[in-house]
Every structure is written in structure tokens, then in C-alpha cells.
Amino acid sequence: MVANHFKKNMQQININNLFRPEILNFSVDTKKLGLVNYVNLDNAATTPPLIAVETAVTNYMTSYGSVHRGAGTKSKISTDDYENSREVIKNFVHARPDDYVIFTGNTTGAMNTLAYFFSFLPGKVAVSAIEHSSSWLPWIKAEGIKMLGSQRTSLEDMDKVNESIQELGGGQVLRYDVSEKFEFNLDRIEQLLKIKSNHVKVLVATASSNVTGYCPDLKAIGKIAHRHGAYFIVDACQFIQHHPLDMQALGIDFLVASGHKFYAPFGGGLLIAPKKFCDKFLPYQIGGGNLPYITEGGEFLRYQNQLAHDPGTPNAVGAVAIAAALKELKVLGMKNVETYETNLTKKAYATLKKNPNVILHVNEKQLNTVIPFSIKGQDATMVAEKLNSDFGIGVRAGSFCVYNVVRKLMHVKNESTIVAAVKNGDTSKVPSIIRASFGLANRPEDVERFIKAITALTK
Numbered sequence: 218m219v220a221n222h223f224k225k226n227m228q229q230i231n232i233n234n235l236f237r238p239e240i241l242n243f244s245v246d247t248k249k250l251g252l253v254n255y256v257n258l259d260n261a262a263t264t265p266p267l268i269a270v271e272t273a274v275t276n277y278m279t280s281y282g283s284v285h286r287g288a289g290t291k292s293k294i295s296t297d298d299y300e301n302s303r304e305v306i307k308n309f310v311h312a313r314p315d316d317y318v319i320f321t322g323n324t325t326g327a328m329n330t331l332a333y334f335f336s337f338l339p340g341k342v343a344v345s346a347i348e349h350s351s352s353w354l355p356w357i358k359a360e361g362i363k364m365l366g367s368q369r370t371s372l373e374d375m376d377k378v379n380e381s382i383q384e385l386g387g388g389q390v391l392r393y394d395v396s397e398k399f400e401f402n403l404d405r406i407e408q409l410l411k412i413k414s415n416h417v418k419v420l421v422a423t424a425s426s427n428v429t430g431y432c433p434d435l436k437a438i439g440k441i442a443h444r445h446g447a448y449f450i451v452d453a454c455q456f457i458q459h460h461p462l463d464m465q466a467l468g469i470d471f472l473v474a475s476g477h478k479f480y481a482p483f484g485g486g487l488l489i490a491p492k493k494f495c496d497k498f499l500p501y502q503i504g505g506g507n508l509p510y511i512t513e514g515g516e517f518l519r520y521q522n523q524l525a526h527d528p529g530t531p532n533a534v535g536a537v538a539i540a541a542a543l544k545e546l547k548v549l550g551m552k553n554v555e556t557y558e559t560n561l562t563k564k565a566y567a568t569l570k571k572n573p574n575v576i577l578h579v580n581e582k583q584l585n586t587v588i589p590f591s592i593k594g595q596d597a598t599m600v601a602e603k604l605n606s607d608f609g610i611g612v613r614a615g616s617f618c619v620y621n622v623v624r625k626l627m628h629v630k631n632e633s634t635i636v637a638a639v640k641n642g643d644t645s646k647v648p649s650i651i652r653a654s655f656g657l658a659n660r661p662e663d664v665e666r667f668i669k670a671i672t673a674l675t676k
């Protein structure tokens with residue numbers, strides 16, 4: 218029954234219709250297998266463009282003109298396509314009708330924008346202990362700068378200022394703890410928000426961990442945040458490309474994601490945010506384009522729409538690429554995408570689980586589309602290198618910008634040698650595990666090659 222469903226789903230998703238053959242059959246020379254098709258198991262880092270995305274971008278080039286700045290036909294077409302992209306995005310995640318879609322470079326840019334906005338409001342920020350650093354550090358910086366106040370300093374004293382920013386900002390950002398399995402504990406979140414002196418103004422949560430793939434119960438977390446008067450921000454960077462996502466049903470106030478993680482690698486990212494909130498703030502970046510008028514006396518008037526947050530000439534190509542990707546994913550159906558990818562991952566996981574030399578850092582219940590693992594007695598970076606050079610498989614080894622999780626997984630008790638090495642420019646001691654991550658551009662043969670390679674490496 219399961220096998221039949223798997224087969225049916227494999228037929229429903231024919232990746233030969235989704236990606237150019239040159240992308241799917243990119244050949245590489247390997248030490249052990251000779252010339253083979255490259256197997257990309259690093260989809261959690263970034264993803265190749267869909268044909269639909271490349272076509273949309275090429276077509277956009279034909280009529281490309283200045284966005285929001287010209288009276289010419291090309292300018293009008295380009296502006297319309299750019300603006301329509303926002304509607305496609307809102308529709309895909311079921312945003313509220315008057316939500317803004319603000320284009321950013323990536324998730325990091327979106328989170329920095331939010332940290333800037335929120336730094337004007339009183340209260341603290343709650344961030345989970347499994348967040349990517351891009352959901353943590355922007356808050357420390359923005360809050361720290363605010364706490365520093367109006368002091369100015371000399372160039373020579375900037376080191377001290379940077380330290381103060383980290384210290385002051387760190388005090389404003391609370392990290393809510395997770396369980397031994399790196400799962401959210403709803404009671405602990407509730408406790409943290411209950412403490413009046415914490416006055417949590419905003420709670421940040423990942424929709425899916427980029428290390429384990431674990432997906433917390435967003436709806437329950439959102440409810441806790443709202444019950445205690447906090448806004449709810451979700452990092453959908455590792456989720457939007459794999460699963461159906463409904464902002465309204467989940468009670469998400471702000472959503473961030475990166476186009477390059479969902480088959481639109483053209484430099485675009487997105488922030489979805491309530492209009493009522495964004496209209497209160499000066500844009501994160503200001504200059505040309507996002508102000509309708511500056512008076513003789515220097516007062517700048519503002520747009521009461523999302524254009525206010527579109528500084529400079531926008532990355533319209535990135536926006537159009539994002540919309541094209543989401544349209545295609547919608548046609549495929551996110552439930553089908555989810556089944557296709559999780560089936561591939563489960564297949565790989567089941568075999569790795571039987572291998573006594575493989576240490577899996579994710580359990581079956583959490584398993585999503587990433588497999589974090591180590592090989593007993595082997596250095597993660599070396600394993601990743603060998604997978605590439607000997608078997609033509611691309612994975613990533615490292616800490617994945619979530620150092621505390623990988624530190625725990627690697628049982629690091631004393632980090633002083635790591636710190637000393639990094640300060641000397643040597644990053645080889647940074648704790649490291651391997652992550653194989655699956656996506657739409659993978660085929661069952663990719664799983665077979667991966668299993669074959671791991672079996673050979675652990676013999």
C-alpha cells in the first residue's frame with residue numbers, strides 16, 4: 218500500500234519536467250565511480266532554479282524596464298509584474314489581505330529589518346535556542362545599539378562599542394530553552410512570557426530547524442505569544458519549500474523566507490508583515506524610490522503602502538523569480554512535494570539507521586527532509602570531501618550557523634581550544650557534523666548513490 222502510494226507520488230512529480238536536463242545531469246569526474254551525474258544533497262543550503270523560474274526571468278528580461286520610475290511601456294510592464302509578485306506570495310502562504318510583502322535580499326535581510334522596527338518598541342525579544350544565527354544576532358545588534366543611546370566615539374574605541382552592543386543587546390534577547398532532543402517545550406515558553414519583568418514584545422521561532430528538520434507546533438506557540446501580548450515571527454526558510462503553510466491558520470504575524478531555498482536563486486528574499494505595523498516606521502533603508510516627496514525644508518513625506526519599504530531600485534528579477542517558483546510549487550501541490558521529498562529522505566534514513574558506524578542526529582519522529590549525522594571516528598569535513606571527490610555527492614559539513622546545537626551534539630565541554638584556534642584564523646576545530654538535505658531536484662537514484670557511498674566509507 219505504502220509502496221503503491223510512493224510510486225504514484227513519484228509519477229505525479231516528474232522532476233524531468235521541473236528542472237533543465239543540464240541541471241539534473243550535471244556530470245562530474247570522481248575518483249571511485251568515474252564520470253557520474255552530480256548528486257546534490259545540499260538543498261537546505263540552496264536550491265537550483267526551476268525551469269518555470271528560468272523562463273519567467275528570461276521573459277522578464279525581454280520587457281525589462283525601470284520599476285516604479287518610468288512612464289514607458291517597459292517600465293509599466295516591469296512594475297506590474299513586480300507588484301503582482303507580492304500577490305502571488307501572499308496567496309501562497311495565505312497572508313492577511315492587507316499584509317505587506319517587503320522584498321529583502323534574503324532571510325537575514327528580512328530579520329534585520331524586523332529587528333530595526335522592533336528596537337523602537339519597549340520590551341524584550343524571545344528567540345529559541347535552536348534558531349539560525351540570522352534569527353538571533355540581528356536582535357542583539359539592533360537592541361544593543363538602542364540601549365547604547367546617543368553616545369558617539371572615536372574610531373579607535375569602536376572595539377569597545379561593539380562589545381557594549383553585544384553585551385547590552387544580549388540582555389534584551391532571551392533565549393528560550395529546548396529539550397535534549399532540541400524540541401520546543403511549550404510550558405517553558407509560557408513560563409518565560411508569563412514573567413512580567415521580561416515584557417516580551419516579540420517571539421521568534423523557526424518553522425523547521427535547519428540542523429534536524431524538526432518542526433515545532435507553530436499554532437500552539439503563536440497562541441502563547443498572543444496570550445501574553447507578544448508578536449509572533451516565524452522563520453520559514455526551511456519550511457516553505459517542503460510543506461503547506463497557512464499564515465492565518467497558524468496565527469503568524471510576520472513571516473520571513475529566502476527565494477534561493479525554494480528554487481528561485483535570483484537574490485530575492487521576503488518579509489510578510491502587517492500593514493498597520495509597518496506604516497508606523499520609517500523604512501529600514503531609506504533614500505531614493507521609497508519617498509514620494511521631500512519638502513523645501515527637508516521634511517520627507519511617506520507612502521502609506523509597501524512602497525515605503527522598497528528602498529532604491531528593487532531587485533525585481535528576484536521578486537519575479539520568487540513568484541514563478543511559488544506558482545509552480547502551487548501547481549505541483551505542496552502535499553505532493555512533501556510526500557515526494559520525505560519519501561526520499563525516509564528511504565535514506567532507514568538504511569543509515571542500520572549502519573552501526575553512522576551516528577544519526579535526528580530521530581524518526583522528527584525526520585523531515587534533512588539527515589544530520591556523523592561517522593564514528595571520522596572527521597565530518599573529510600567525509601563531506603570524500604563524498605564529493607569519490608562519489609560525486611554534495612553535502613555540507615559544519616555547524617550550520619546553530620553552534621550551540623552542534624556543540625551539544627559533539628559533546629563539546631570546553632571550547633577554549635576552539636576559540637583560540639578561530640582567533641588565529643583556524644576554523645578546522647569548529648564542531649562539525651554532516652548534513653544531507655533532500656529537495657525536489659533529487660531522484661531515487663540519488664538516494665541509492667548516497668547509501669552506496671556511506672556503506673563504502675564505513676567499511
Ligand SMILES: Cc1ncc(COP(=O)(O)O)c(C=O)c1O
Binds near residue numbers: 352
Ligand atoms: C532556518 C534558517 N534561517 C535563516 C537562514 C538564513 O538564510 P539566508 O542565508 O538566505 O539569509 C537559513 C540559511 O541557511 C536557515 O536555514
